[in-house]
Amino acid sequence: MNKFPVLEIFGPTIQGEGMVVGRKTMFVRTAGCDYSCAWCDSAFTWDGSAKEDIERLTSEEIVAHLIEEGGSQFDHVTISGGNPALLKNLHELIEPLHEEGIEVALETQGSRWQDWFLDIDDLTISPKPPSSKMDTNWMVLDDILFRLREGSRLSHTSLKVVIFNQEDLGYAEEVHQRYPEVPFFLQVGNDDLEENESSSLASHLLTQYEWLIDQVVASSRLNRVRVLPQVHALVWGNKRGV
Numbered sequence: 001m002n003k004f005p006v007l008e009i010f011g012p013t014i015q016g017e018g019m020v021v022g023r024k025t026m027f028v029r030t031a032g033c034d035y036s037c038a039w040c041d042s043a044f045t046w047d048g049s050a051k052e053d054i055e056r057l058t059s060e061e062i063v064a065h066l067i068e069e070g071g072s073q074f075d076h077v078t079i080s081g082g083n084p085a086l087l088k089n090l091h092e093l094i095e096p097l098h099e100e101g102i103e104v105a106l107e108t109q110g111s112r113w114q115d116w117f118l119d120i121d122d123l124t125i126s127p128k129p130p131s132s133k134m135d136t137n138w139m140v141l142d143d144i145l146f147r148l149r150e151g152s153r154l155s156h157t158s159l160k161v162v163i164f165n166q167e168d169l170g171y172a173e174e175v176h177q178r179y180p181e182v183p184f185f186l187q188v189g190n191d192d193l194e195e196n197e198s199s200s201l202a203s204h205l206l207t208q209y210e211w212l213i214d215q216v217v218a219s220s221r222l223n224r225v226r227v228l229p230q231v232h233a234l235v236w237g238n239k240r241g242v
């Protein structure tokens with residue numbers, strides 16, 4: 001039985017971001033990432049600070065934890081990380097969830113392909129803009145979107161780019177222009193990961209949201225797009241496990 005490195009199982013909560021924002025869901029957060037984004041809000045998944053909390057669980061154990069936490073109050077599970085696309089056997093978790101009538105979403109940055117992407121109900125690919133200090137491998141991203149198109153999965157897929165500055169907006173325009181048929185989301189970057197007061201963070205993020213809306217409104221290269229904040233950050237601030 002394969003084991004998966006899991007850092008958090010929590011919910012039910014709402015999906016705070018992107019294509020199914022507001023959807024009631026459980027979260028499974030896996031450990032390990034091939035990136036190290038400058039502003040990662042989940043750095044504990046890869047920077048060693050939570051390595052004692054990593055549990056190695058089989059898919060059966062993960063499903064049992066989900067039911068323990070969520071009871072019968074959920075029918076949707078979001079897998080995030082870290083980069084869950086590092087895990088080549090994740091279909092072992094997706095299949096039993098589908099058999100229970102549970103939909104499965106995935107958050108990944110588009111640096112690795114896995115065949116089980118074709119089974120994800122809500123697949124969010126979030127390539128990283130210059131402010132992250134990461135480089136996009138366009139050959140890999142092209143290949144991922146090609147395979148999803150060939151597999152008729154684009155209606156289950158979205159692109160989501162986090163924006164911190166003007167340069168990031170230029171990057172977002174480039175991504176949207178390269179894959180115009182893929183639903184496209186721009187997300188407010190949270191640049192205050194140390195703020196403990198959720199009302200202060202919310203008012204700051206709403207100011208950033210207004211700035212982002214203004215920028216997108218003014219761009220002729222960003223028309224068929226959606227602009228969103230991280231709803232969970234507005235409601236709960238920088239709290240973990242929500």
Ligand SMILES: C[S@@+](CC[C@H](N)C(=O)[O-])C[C@H]1O[C@@H](n2cnc3c(N)ncnc32)[C@H](O)[C@@H]1O
Pocket residue numbers: 033039040041042080081082083084107108109125126160162187188189190191230
């Ligand atoms: C923590 S990542 C995990 C999944 C995957 N590694 C990825 O980056 O897509 C989940 C989502 O949070 C976004 N994110 C991370 N840090 C953020 C921040 N400071 N502000 C806004 N969004 C952030 C990422 O861009 C990604 O879309």
Ligand SMILES: Nc1nc2[nH]cc(C(=O)O)c2c(=O)[nH]1
Pocket residue numbers: 013014015016017027042080081107232242
């Ligand atoms: N509520 C809530 N929504 C989210 N959407 C993406 C998240 C993530 O960290 O991947 C996340 C998260 O951590 N919480």
Ligand code: SF4
Pocket residue numbers: 033034035036037040041042043045081082083109
């Ligand atoms: S790719 Fe995702 S998890 Fe990895 S460092 Fe960047 S935001 Fe964090």
Ligand SMILES: [Mg+2]
Pocket residue numbers: 041042
């Ligand atoms: Mg998050």
